[in-house]
Amino acid sequence: MTTIAEDLFGTLPDGRPVRRWTVRDGSGAGFSVMELGATILTLDVPDRHGAVADVVLGFDDPSRYLTESPYCGAVVGRVANRIAGGRFTLGGKACQLACNNGPNSLHGGTIGFDKRLWSGTSVTSAEGRGVRFTLTSPDGEEGYPGTVEVSVTYVWTEDQRLIVDYAVTSSAPTPFNISQHSYWNLAGAGTSALDHLLRIEADRYLPVDETLIPTGELAPVAGTPFDFRVAKPIGRDIEIDDIQLRHGGGYDHNLVPNGSGLRAVAELSDPASGRQMTLATDQPGLQLYSGNFLDGTIIGKGGTLYPHRSAVVLETQHFPDSPNQPHFPDAILRPEWPLASRTIFAFSVA
Ligand code: GLA
Numbered sequence: 076m077t078t079i080a081e082d083l084f085g086t087l088p089d090g091r092p093v094r095r096w097t098v099r100d101g102s103g104a105g106f107s108v109m110e111l112g113a114t115i116l117t118l119d120v121p122d123r124h125g126a127v128a129d130v131v132l133g134f135d136d137p138s139r140y141l142t143e144s145p146y147c148g149a150v151v152g153r154v155a156n157r158i159a160g161g162r163f164t165l166g167g168k169a170c171q172l173a174c175n176n177g178p179n180s181l182h183g184g185t186i187g188f189d190k191r192l193w194s195g196t197s198v199t200s201a202e203g204r205g206v207r208f209t210l211t212s213p214d215g216e217e218g219y220p221g222t223v224e225v226s227v228t229y230v231w232t233e234d235q236r237l238i239v240d241y242a243v244t245s246s247a248p249t250p251f252n253i254s255q256h257s258y259w260n261l262a263g264a265g266t267s268a269l270d271h272l273l274r275i276e277a278d279r280y281l282p283v284d285e286t287l288i289p290t291g292e293l294a295p296v297a298g299t300p301f302d303f304r305v306a307k308p309i310g311r312d313i314e315i316d317d318i319q320l321r322h323g324g325g326y327d328h329n330l331v332p333n334g335s336g337l338r339a340v341a342e343l344s345d346p347a348s349g350r351q352m353t354l355a356t357d358q359p360g361l362q363l364y365s366g367n368f369l370d371g372t373i374i375g376k377g378g379t380l381y382p383h384r385s386a387v388v389l390e391t392q393h394f395p396d397s398p399n400q401p402h403f404p405d406a407i408l409r410p411e412w413p414l415a416s417r418t419i420f421a422f423s424v425a
Pocket residue numbers: 145146156181287327362364368388390
């Protein structure tokens with residue numbers, strides 16, 4: 076029987092309380108989430124001996140998510156990933172966003188969805204139990220047009236899948252790209268994730284320029300370090316002298332999963348513990364980020380130091396810079412066409 080408990084996670088510097096929900100199944104597996112950023116705080120799953128460990132990075136205090144978190148566990152938007160120059164033109168009107176990542180806009184701008192206080196409520200559905208968060212992003216927020224109503228629902232199933240459902244409407248056309256930014260380390264935090272095996276069903280990826288904006292090409296992964304079609308350790312090719320890996324400081328690229336609609340796109344596993352995670356999504360892109368900006372200075376939950384590349388982020392999303400690249404899948408949310416999108420993290424042991 077899955078239980079849900081609600082408590083106060085902490086208080087922000089301006090006095091706002093941040094509520095947390097902890098969802099746990101009969102085996103002790105489950106997850107916790109908070110209202111700030113609709114963020115996944117913990118995700119506990121068993122290893123092959125039944126020992127449960129927390130496999131996501133994070134912090135013990137909500138304030139640290141405002142000041143030093145590199146988007147740990149958060150929902151990122153209104154537009155996840157980068158927009159070149161923070162500029163786009165929509166319906167003949169030029170829009171300028173804050174450039175918070177070198178010359179580009181990243182993850183929704185200065186105060187993206189990850190830094191907003193969402194409103195949570197527990198939910199029970201046919202698939203399981205969990206939490207729904209809602210947020211209103213007003214017209215003009217961070218320079219984006221249209222009022223956007225967002226809901227993100229996390230549900231834990233009996234067979235240990237975390238289902239993430241996004242439901243979004245907008246009062247006017249706006250670029251929109253939402254993603255979940257959990258940092259995974261299936262061995263439990265604090266160790267390198269480079270030994271994890273990763274398989275991604277993608278024949279193509281998006282090469283980038285030195286500011287991580289796609290060049291526009293959909294390049295074959297064959298013969299490159301971006302070929303994950305057969306499972307390999309994340310670290311196997313990461314030090315190859317490759318211009319793309321240099322631009323990213325490692326992997327920080329969008330792969331183009333084969334097929335369309337809700338489909339399995341990736342599988343991550345930790346050979347030592349036996350924990351494995353399969354990722355399914357209906358989104359056209361998957362950003363593979365190998366924690367290159369983790370510089371070994373962050374001390375996270377329980378005082379654990381997070382070393383360089385000690386986690387991997389697998390962000391299901393639209394292609395980066397879509398508003399400026401007309402041949403990419405359309406990432407404009409329109410009033411007449413609300414968004415309903417699903418991503419599933421499924422856990423098992425080998
Ligand atoms: C995404 C980006 C990375 C980095 C991280 C957060 O994965 O693609 O470049 O910004 O978020 O540090």
